[in-house]
Amino acid sequence: xxxxxxxxxxxxxxxxxxxxxxxxxxxxxxxxxxxxxxxxxxxxxxxxxxxxxxxxxxxxxxxxxxxxxxxxxxxxxxxxxxxxxxxxxxxxxxxxxxxxxxxxxxxxxxxxxxxxxxxxxxxxxxxxxxxxxxxxxxxxxxxxxxxxxxxxxxxxxxxxxxxxxxxxxxxxxxxxxxxxxxxxxxxxxxxxxxxxxxxxxxxxxxxxxxxxxxxxxxxxxxxxxxxxxxxxxxxxxxxxxxxxxxxxxxxxxxxxxxxxxxxxxxxxxxxxxxxxxxxxxxxxxxxxxxxxxxxxxxxxxxxxxxxxxxxxxxxxxxxxxxxxxxxxxxxxxxxxxxxxxxxxxxxxxxxxxxxxxxxxxxxxxxxxxxxxxxxxxxxxxxxxxxxxxxxxxxxxxxxxxxxxxxxxxxxxxxxxxxxxxxxxxxxxxxxxxxxxxxxxxxxxxxxxxxxxxxxxxxxxxxxxxxxxxxxxxxxxxxxxxxxxxxxxxxxxxxxxxxxxxxxxxxxxxxxxxxxxxxxxxxxxxxxxxxxxxxxx
Ligand code: PEP
Ligand code: MG
Numbered sequence: 001x002x003x004x005x006x007x008x009x010x011x012x013x014x015x016x017x018x019x020x021x022x023x024x025x026x027x028x029x030x031x032x033x034x035x036x037x038x039x040x041x042x043x044x045x046x047x048x049x050x051x052x053x054x055x056x057x058x059x060x061x062x063x064x065x066x067x068x069x070x071x072x073x074x075x076x077x078x079x080x081x082x083x084x085x086x087x088x089x090x091x092x093x094x095x096x097x098x099x100x101x102x103x104x105x106x107x108x109x110x111x112x113x114x115x116x117x118x119x120x121x122x123x124x125x126x127x128x129x130x131x132x133x134x135x136x137x138x139x140x141x142x143x144x145x146x147x148x149x150x151x152x153x154x155x156x157x158x159x160x161x162x163x164x165x166x167x168x169x170x171x172x173x174x175x176x177x178x179x180x181x182x183x184x185x186x187x188x189x190x191x192x193x194x195x196x197x198x199x200x201x202x203x204x205x206x207x208x209x210x211x212x213x214x215x216x217x218x219x220x221x222x223x224x225x226x227x228x229x230x231x232x233x234x235x236x237x238x239x240x241x242x243x244x245x246x247x248x249x250x251x252x253x254x255x256x257x258x259x260x261x262x263x264x265x266x267x268x269x270x271x272x273x274x275x276x277x278x279x280x281x282x283x284x285x286x287x288x289x290x291x292x293x294x295x296x297x298x299x300x301x302x303x304x305x306x307x308x309x310x311x312x313x314x315x316x317x318x319x320x321x322x323x324x325x326x327x328x329x330x331x332x333x334x335x336x337x338x339x340x341x342x343x344x345x346x347x348x349x350x351x352x353x354x355x356x357x358x359x360x361x362x363x364x365x366x367x368x369x370x371x372x373x374x375x376x377x378x379x380x381x382x383x384x385x386x387x388x389x390x391x392x393x394x395x396x397x398x399x400x401x402x403x404x405x406x407x408x409x410x411x412x413x414x415x416x417x418x419x420x421x422x423x424x425x426x427x428x429x430x431x432x433x434x435x436x437x438x439x440x441x442x443x444x445x446x447x448x449x450x451x452x453x454x455x456x457x458x459x460x461x462x463x464x465x466x467x468x469x470x471x472x473x474x475x476x477x478x479x480x481x482x483x484x485x486x487x488x489x490x491x492x493x494x495x496x497x498x499x500x501x502x503x504x505x506x507x508x509x510x511x512x513x514x515x516x517x518x519x520x521x522x523x524x525x526x527x528x529x530x531x532x533x534x535x536x
Contacts, residue, residue, distance in 0.1 A: 003226075184461060268521075422443050502521050
């Protein structure tokens with residue numbers, strides 16, 4: 001039995017079996033293989049798939065940024081078929097009887113070193129390209145295996161860290177807890193755990209090689225017990241029973257309005273990442289959806305989701321919520337939410353980089369597909385649109401211009417749509433400071449405290465080493481929230497909070513005193529928060 005502890009990111013008890021998920025940029029293991037021909041075939045299959053992917057990327061890039069800029073994908077395709085490169089991989093597999101991944105990684109390293117040492121600037125640049133194609137091949141081989149990996153019931157995921165693109169691939173029916181060696185309590189993995197209502201612990205010094213071992217995860221005190229003995233199992237079972245009892249007690253708040261004793265009604269909405277979460281929203285009786293992180297639709301795909309696919313998703317959520325408000329946030333990609341097919345450049349400071357509305361305003365064709373899908377779905381329920389990461393008024397005006405164009409196109413195509421509430425997220429200090437101006441141009445504000453905290457306190461929300469400085473109740477933050485609520489009310493619009501702070505019950509009374517109109521939290525927090533508000 002081994003007891004480890006870390007930081008609890010979401011409460012709950014899980015009793016299950018560990019599945020170790022390896023990171024994409026993990027060290028490639030050198031594995032002895034018996035069947036050399038089979039291993040070579042694995043390489044050829046990956047090579048074929050990589051070539052198809054690059055062909056598609058070329059087509060898309062040519063359409064979006066012109067043929068000259070797309071040419072790099074042709075170069076990659078050629079490199080992939082380069083005789084020297086292929087011979088080297090096959091030779092390493094054959095002579096050393098080792099796995100294709102290792103042979104590809106070794107070839108990639110050798111070739112990139114060779115290119116980097118050349119005198120010619122053009123050839124030097126090819127060093128990064130050869131690494132890139134090697135990574136693509138390894139990822140393809142890796143994904144294939146991940147797909148085959150069938151999680152059994154009660155899977156406890158253990159990983160170094162989990163990127164949003166990795167978490168969306170997991171079989172959510174079977175996963176009952178997340179444990180990561182790194183990561184922060186404010187990362188999207190933690191947020192996902194809250195949405196799934198399963199315990200999550202970050203920063204746990206879990207040793208390697210613990211796959212398939214039984215474990216108990218305690219999201220209340222942040223401990224993980226590997227190979228638990230009878231006593232621990234009994235204790236965990238009891239805690240689990242208590243959890244169920246507590247949940248049953250909260251059930252009496254279902255169907256009740258969220259009103260303080262003095263009669264103030266608060267809109268209590270839920271945050272979701274996709275259609276799979278609607279069941280939890282209904283079960284917990286949220287009055288609506290205050291944040292649908294639409295980028296999760298993109299994270300699940302291998303290529304840009306089509307207008308039709310997005311339309312069906314937005315229509316379905318609108319219909320399932322049967323007239324209740326559904327606030328769909330437009331694409332918030334970038335920073336920690338990276339998607340390969342967006343081909344975003346690596347950045348020094350991704351949180352301060354090319355993300356969210358900045359992508360939408362510079363790659364309008366992608367934004368327009370989403371907006372068309374949203375407006376087409378608008379007639380099937382009570383949809384609102386919300387834009388993330390606003391810093392300036394011109395961005396709001398530009399988004400509205402694009403919306404107008406989309407509406408005109410739909411009208412001329414004879415496709416029905418209706419006007420919807422249009423809001424923005426207030427998650428940058430700049431937006432707070434000009435909230436009075438912004439309020440004149442939108443229908444609502446939703447305060448994204450996760451990012452607002454990060455940008456106000458200058459604390460990277462992904463950085464686990466800054467926990468002691470990360471004062472989520474910092475007076476600067478609370479003053480900003482007050483300022484935003486006041487600006488909203490003076491401008492005649494409503495203001496809510498959709499960041500994680502909205503569920504912090506130590507602040508609920510304070511938020512109500514400040515005049516907050518709406519709180520949007522993970523589905524599992526709806527009933528505890530309703531209880532809290534009703535007691536105020
Ligand atoms: C936020 O920043 O508070 C927010 C709700 O958005 P996300 O966590 O998806 O960045
Ligand atoms: Mg945010």
